Amino acid sequence: MLNHGGDLDIIEKNYKIAKENIIDFSGNINPLGISNKLEKTIKDNLSVITTYPDKDYISLKEAISKYCNCDKNHIIVGNGATEIISLFIKNLSPRNAIIISPSYSEYERELKNNNCNINFFNLEEDDDFLLNIDKLINCINDKIDLIVLCNPNNPTGTAINNEQIKLILNKCKFLMIDETYAEFSSISENICATSLVNDYDNLFVIRGTSKFFGVPGIRLGYGICKNKTILDKINKHKDPWSVNSIANLIGITMFNDNEYIEKTKNLIFNQKLYIFEELSKIKNLKFYKTNSNFILCKILNNKTTSTKLFENLIKENILIRDAKNFPFLNDSFFRFCILSEKNNKLLIEKLKNILL
Ligand SMILES: Cc1ncc(COP(=O)(O)O)c(C=O)c1O
Numbered sequence: 001m002l003n004h005g006g007d008l009d010i011i012e013k014n015y016k017i018a019k020e021n022i023i024d025f026s027g028n029i030n031p032l033g034i035s036n037k038l039e040k041t042i043k044d045n046l047s048v049i050t051t052y053p054d055k056d057y058i059s060l061k062e063a064i065s066k067y068c069n070c071d072k073n074h075i076i077v078g079n080g081a082t083e084i085i086s087l088f089i090k091n092l093s094p095r096n097a098i099i100i101s102p103s104y105s106e107y108e109r110e111l112k113n114n115n116c117n118i119n120f121f122n123l124e125e126d127d128d129f130l131l132n133i134d135k136l137i138n139c140i141n142d143k144i145d146l147i148v149l150c151n152p153n154n155p156t157g158t159a160i161n162n163e164q165i166k167l168i169l170n171k172c173k174f175l176m177i178d179e180t181y182a183e184f185s186s187i188s189e190n191i192c193a194t195s196l197v198n199d200y201d202n203l204f205v206i207r208g209t210s211k212f213f214g215v216p217g218i219r220l221g222y223g224i225c226k227n228k229t230i231l232d233k234i235n236k237h238k239d240p241w242s243v244n245s246i247a248n249l250i251g252i253t254m255f256n257d258n259e260y261i262e263k264t265k266n267l268i269f270n271q272k273l274y275i276f277e278e279l280s281k282i283k284n285l286k287f288y289k290t291n292s293n294f295i296l297c298k299i300l301n302n303k304t305t306s307t308k309l310f311e312n313l314i315k316e317n318i319l320i321r322d323a324k325n326f327p328f329l330n331d332s333f334f335r336f337c338i339l340s341e342k343n344n345k346l347l348i349e350k351l352k353n354i355l356l
Pocket of ligand 1: 004079080081082083104150154178180207208209210216219220221
């Protein structure tokens, strides 16, 4: 069973398909690859690997601060969003937490590793997995040290806005928001809590670069928080240089690459419209309106299951995410991400062949 999308090495081994030939709709990664500008910067500056990166990551934090419009002193950088999730949870060491679920599996793993009692707040299928804020707020009591929210949420693609986030912040001790997919939401939806950091001492926002900037291999993520107690604690326990020189260089370049950022947003926006239109023609399929670059779907008849669909597609080198192992989902759910126009067309055609 795959616990994450994008596990191409396992697929290569199990299905004997060379990694390069897999069309990966499971990893939620920007299909544009890296920009020419970034490629040139890396080539021209390869020698950075002969020196340690700046231990304080001053230029990188300045680039992030400009990109997110936040105070550079509120930023912590790390080895992917994964290290930031881990550092925050370890150093907060909550005794009781609520995970808004189904969601990304690492929160549960990390909380369990830190002996935290976990309560799952279930996003209801009947509500199209939209978060019922009033119901959540009623579940928050003095014992709950942490609320974990992925926004937009993986795998449902649903999201809440800043007004709704404020309602949670006003009631809880700490809110951790994983915004790994925030940049994929269209501008009008305004999914981005970084602007709230200045006003709330109990907010920790996590961001990655793997998905939006298409660079999971460099392992660069960051956290934004105003709370000095938790920031000092993390900085005290954190290993130095966990972001290497290449990732440092790439980060500084990428966050300023407005052309790439715009190109990505346009591609995702336009392809999303096309995919929504085509999916609505498949009557045995329900899909959930997404604020991200992936789409959760439910098979509505019993002719096939998510696992059978996965097996059918992988024979054609197409990798989707069988979503049955997410809490509260089952084997009628699958997820796929938006790739190039050509590949999206191919997947839609295959889905129509199998499901219509
Ligand atoms: C919601 C979410 N957060 C974090 C990660 C991991 O991100 P990173 O590669 O930055 O560690 C993933 C990867 O799938 C994810 O889906």
